[in-house]
Amino acid sequence: xxxxxxxxxxxxxxxxxxxxxxxxxxxxxxxxxxxxxxxxxxxxxxxxxxxxxxxxxxxxxxxxxxxxxxxxxxxxxxxxxxxxxxxxxxxxxxxxxxxxxxxxxxxxxxxxxxxxxxxxxxxxxxxxxxxxxxxxxxxxxxxxxxxxxxxxxxxxxxxxxxxxxxxxxxxxxxxxxxxxxxxxxxxxxxxxxxxxxxxxxxxxxxxxxxxxxxxxxxxxxxxxxxxxxxxxxxxxxxxxxxxxxxxxxxxxxxx
Ligand code: A2H
Numbered sequence: 001x002x003x004x005x006x007x008x009x010x011x012x013x014x015x016x017x018x019x020x021x022x023x024x025x026x027x028x029x030x031x032x033x034x035x036x037x038x039x040x041x042x043x044x045x046x047x048x049x050x051x052x053x054x055x056x057x058x059x060x061x062x063x064x065x066x067x068x069x070x071x072x073x074x075x076x077x078x079x080x081x082x083x084x085x086x087x088x089x090x091x092x093x094x095x096x097x098x099x100x101x102x103x104x105x106x107x108x109x110x111x112x113x114x115x116x117x118x119x120x121x122x123x124x125x126x127x128x129x130x131x132x133x134x135x136x137x138x139x140x141x142x143x144x145x146x147x148x149x150x151x152x153x154x155x156x157x158x159x160x161x162x163x164x165x166x167x168x169x170x171x172x173x174x175x176x177x178x179x180x181x182x183x184x185x186x187x188x189x190x191x192x193x194x195x196x197x198x199x200x201x202x203x204x205x206x207x208x209x210x211x212x213x214x215x216x217x218x219x220x221x222x223x224x225x226x227x228x229x230x231x232x233x234x235x236x237x238x239x240x241x242x243x244x245x246x247x248x249x250x251x252x253x254x255x
Pocket of ligand 1: 042044130135142147
């Protein structure tokens, strides 16, 4: 847990196709006449160009809630929905009306839109380390710049059969989006290799990689793609965030 309040960007990842298991669990909800979004909480909106998938905790329970805009439904943890309600991000301020619930496991394989990503349509995959008490319980994956995302994607690719995952869901490779002087153009891959991170279970090395990646990328990094190509990450970050919000692809979420 960090100190003080954390200001996240809540990214609206529209669900384009639900797996059968999800349809069954959500049978009482009119999915076809509503736009349904998985809300991913990120601290790095400038990395959204490099999204390759999205993660949920397979054993976590998610709820479906009405967003501010009529006809928009949000999927996130109940805890996050409650915070959102008090921040005026749901239909009725202060009220959490839950239309249904679904297990993370049942969302795996959902095809979703990843705003700004070069891969417009990506898939939902499982990540055991998603914490129920942080953010929305939905983590968008940027394996080029997040060591956690990189390690989990590698693990899932290696053991697709064991996890009952369709290899097609993991076909999108990490892409370079930020250049750094010390760790190259894909700092997560560089650091995972350098620190010999074999799997998401290498939590100690991952914590170190995360720290190193964050400092180097944020303070020394330069964008090498997107609308702010050539600009410092520090400068591009608030601009990308503001653009996402202006286009109604994201909102500010605090906790
Ligand atoms: B970040 P903090 Cl490119 N459980 O977004 C585990 N991790 C979670 C989470 C949860 N419930 N909710 C959000 N997160 C992740 C991008 C990113 C992130 C990059 C690099 C580093 C990074 C793409 N994934 O985070 O503890 C989300 O991943 C490094 C910490 O509140 C979110 O930002 O500081 C970040 O952790 C929030 O973690």
